Amino acid sequence: MATGVATDSNRLAYTGGVLAPAAQARTARRWGWLLYAEYRLTSMRAYLQTIVIRSIGLPLLYLASMGLGLGALVDSGAGGVDGVSYLVFVAPGLLVSSIVMEATGEFTYPVMSGFKWQKHFFAAAASPVRPGQIAVGEVVAVGLRFLIETVVFWLALLLFGAVTAATSWLVILIAPLAALAFGAPLLAFAATQTDEGAQFAFIQRFVVMPMFLFAGTFFPLGAMPWYLQWIGWISPMWHGTQLARVVCFGMPNPVWLSVLHLVVLLVTAVAGTWFAVRIFTRRLTR
Amino acid sequence: MSVIQARSLVKSYGDLNAVDGIDFDVAAGESFGLLGPNGAGKSTTMRMIGGTSLRTSGTLSVLGMDPETHGPEVRANLGVIPQQDNLDTELRVRDNLITYGRYFGLPRSYLQRRADDLLEFAQLTDKAGEKVDNLSGGMKRRLTIARGLINEPRILLLDEPTTGLDPQARHILWDRLFRLKEEGVTLVVTTHFMDEAEQLCDRLVVMDRGRIVAEGSPAQLIRQYCTREVLEVRFGSERNAAVVQQLGDVAERLEVLPDRILLYTDDGEAALERVTSLGLQPLTSLVRRSSLEDVFLRLTGRSLID
Ligand SMILES: Nc1ncnc2c1ncn2[C@@H]1O[C@H](COP(=O)(O)OP(=O)(O)O)[C@@H](O)[C@H]1O
Ligand SMILES: [Mg+2]
Numbered sequence: 001m002a003t004g005v006a007t008d009s010n011r012l013a014y015t016g017g018v019l020a021p022a023a024q025a026r027t028a029r030r031w032g033w034l035l036y037a038e039y040r041l042t043s044m045r046a047y048l049q050t051i052v053i054r055s056i057g058l059p060l061l062y063l064a065s066m067g068l069g070l071g072a073l074v075d076s077g078a079g080g081v082d083g084v085s086y087l088v089f090v091a092p093g094l095l096v097s098s099i100v101m102e103a104t105g106e107f108t109y110p111v112m113s114g115f116k117w118q119k120h121f122f123a124a125a126a127s128p129v130r131p132g133q134i135a136v137g138e139v140v141a142v143g144l145r146f147l148i149e150t151v152v153f154w155l156a157l158l159l160f161g162a163v164t165a166a167t168s169w170l171v172i173l174i175a176p177l178a179a180l181a182f183g184a185p186l187l188a189f190a191a192t193q194t195d196e197g198a199q200f201a202f203i204q205r206f207v208v209m210p211m212f213l214f215a216g217t218f219f220p221l222g223a224m225p226w227y228l229q230w231i232g233w234i235s236p237m238w239h240g241t242q243l244a245r246v247v248c249f250g251m252p253n254p255v256w257l258s259v260l261h262l263v264v265l266l267v268t269a270v271a272g273t274w275f276a277v278r279i280f281t282r283r284l285t286r
Numbered sequence: 287m288s289v290i291q292a293r294s295l296v297k298s299y300g301d302l303n304a305v306d307g308i309d310f311d312v313a314a315g316e317s318f319g320l321l322g323p324n325g326a327g328k329s330t331t332m333r334m335i336g337g338t339s340l341r342t343s344g345t346l347s348v349l350g351m352d353p354e355t356h357g358p359e360v361r362a363n364l365g366v367i368p369q370q371d372n373l374d375t376e377l378r379v380r381d382n383l384i385t386y387g388r389y390f391g392l393p394r395s396y397l398q399r400r401a402d403d404l405l406e407f408a409q410l411t412d413k414a415g416e417k418v419d420n421l422s423g424g425m426k427r428r429l430t431i432a433r434g435l436i437n438e439p440r441i442l443l444l445d446e447p448t449t450g451l452d453p454q455a456r457h458i459l460w461d462r463l464f465r466l467k468e469e470g471v472t473l474v475v476t477t478h479f480m481d482e483a484e485q486l487c488d489r490l491v492v493m494d495r496g497r498i499v500a501e502g503s504p505a506q507l508i509r510q511y512c513t514r515e516v517l518e519v520r521f522g523s524e525r526n527a528a529v530v531q532q533l534g535d536v537a538e539r540l541e542v543l544p545d546r547i548l549l550y551t552d553d554g555e556a557a558l559e560r561v562t563s564l565g566l567q568p569l570t571s572l573v574r575r576s577s578l579e580d581v582f583l584r585l586t587g588r589s590l591i592d
């Protein structure tokens with residue numbers, strides 16, 4: 001196959017033999033976000049192993065320790081939480097919180113890399129794909145990754161009998177939505193950062209960890225003093241977890257509150273994406 | 287017919303006019319150069335052509351379209367080789383070409399074939415399955431050029447194609463670019479190397495501090511701004527300044543640099559004889575042909591590479 005010298009038949013210049021430029025542009029105008037998302041998913045192959053191990057390993061680890069270990073303690077002492085066993089109570093929280101926490105990895109350093117190290121955002125912006133579509137493509141690709149991980153997690157929960165209601169499959173949509181409600185604003189923030197400093201570690205320590213510990217994953221928000229409960233209300237993780245509990249074991253929750261959870265998540269995810277689009281556009285056309 | 291047309295093009299960053307009102311035309315099939323030192327505004331001009339930098343004022347037309355309003359349409363016709371390679375180092379060599387081609391909405395079946403052709407062109411066929419990180423600087427550059435060709439562009443924008451490469455790698459690259467030129471691809475090349483500009487460009491503009499200071503073919507520019515030859519003499523850094531007075535009539539024009547004196551004349555050897563007949567003994571002397579470097583020095587009083 002390799003002949004060393006390109007022959008005359010494989011011309012390199014414009015021949016018009018491919019999709020015409022105008023058609024390329026039309027495709028990109030409509031589907032550029034998807035074309036970028038396709039690239040982003042391809043690039044995840046580089047750390048596919050990590051993704052797979054985490055998405056299968058994490059649920060098993062959590063279920064074993066929280067559900068069986070801590071669960072036995074709670075159930076024997078308090079007789080479960082919210083009228084169900086601790087395993088059933090904690091499972092939706094574990095699912096939502098671990099998917100939300102994955103957002104930190106995807107929407108911090110890779111974003112800085114896209115602008116600064118690998119510069120793949122600039123590479124994409126030199127093609128017919130537009131900057132705003134790159135931002136949307138990031139959200140779509142990472143959202144899809146979350147979706148797949150959630151399915152795996154949810155199947156593990158089913159297997160362990162940790163989800164009981166027929167509506168539990170809805171969590172497949174809720175967890176990725178909650179992750180994007182946290183992730184999209186984070187994407188927008190990361191896109192404003194030009195230098196690597198302590199900002200991402202700060203977010204991990206002072207935003208993500210408190211959210212994980214205090215936003216209703218392990219115990220109901222109401223179990224905390226009132227002056228700590230705001231942490232839940234401003235956390236996508238809590239809104240997602242509450243919704244997940246409603247669909248996974250029928251946790252009693254006023255309809256208006258469930259609707260509010262959903263609206264908060266949708267608005268935050270959409271607003272974050274909108275900001276990301278603007279910031280990407282500004283930075284890639286400077 | 288011109289494929290790129292810029293009129294009074296300006297790009298400001300705060301108080302700085304990175305590009306300060308330039309006009310130029312690039313004809314179809316031509317190899318057009320932007321020659322200038324670091325910070326002249328070359329990369330900024332290139333980005334504006336692709337619509338990836340919004341201009342502050344002026345007009346710009348690429349294939350009859352405004353890159354700001356018709357970005358995707360313009361970029362579908364462009365191959366962009368940025369100053370710094372932005373290949374995906376996680377992907378293999380061939381996959382870099384294919385994934386990039388997808389941004390143009392091109393079908394995978396076409397891209398597979400195209401990638402093989404381009405690897406052959408870039409002399410990277412045996413590196414197809416290699417990680418990008420394992421390539422040499424010259425190979426990475428050729429891969430970036432191959433990537434820029436994935437969509438059969440009519441215009442290739444090459445921002446400092448050989449900066450940072452060793453001489454051999456530069457020659458391989460120039461050879462590849464000649465091949466493209468022969469095929470009729472319009473090349474727009476920026477460089478701060480006068481030899482590169484002389485090698486690659488049919489016509490060029492000399493840029494300095496955001497402005498165009500001269501325009502023409504390399505030969506025209508040298509003829510217009512320089513003599514045919516240059517005599518370079520060194521008397522040691524202390525004496526250079528002292529002997530300048532005496533050299534006034536020896537050549538048409540003098541340039542005094544910190545380490546040497548340049549004497550512009552049509553006959554370098556004759557000038558050297560005149561110097562020695564004045565009783566001056568330079569430590570070293572060299573007669574060479576004038577280059578674009580001399581043109582730049584004449585126009586700006588500074589050298590291209592600091
Ligand atoms: N994004 C930017 N923000 C601020 N200044 C910039 C930016 N890009 C370029 N410049 C400035 O504009 C000038 C021209 O830069 P550039 O076009 O990169 O020059 P060249 O490519 O000729 O070396 C330089 O002074 C550079 O510092
Ligand atoms: Mg530059």
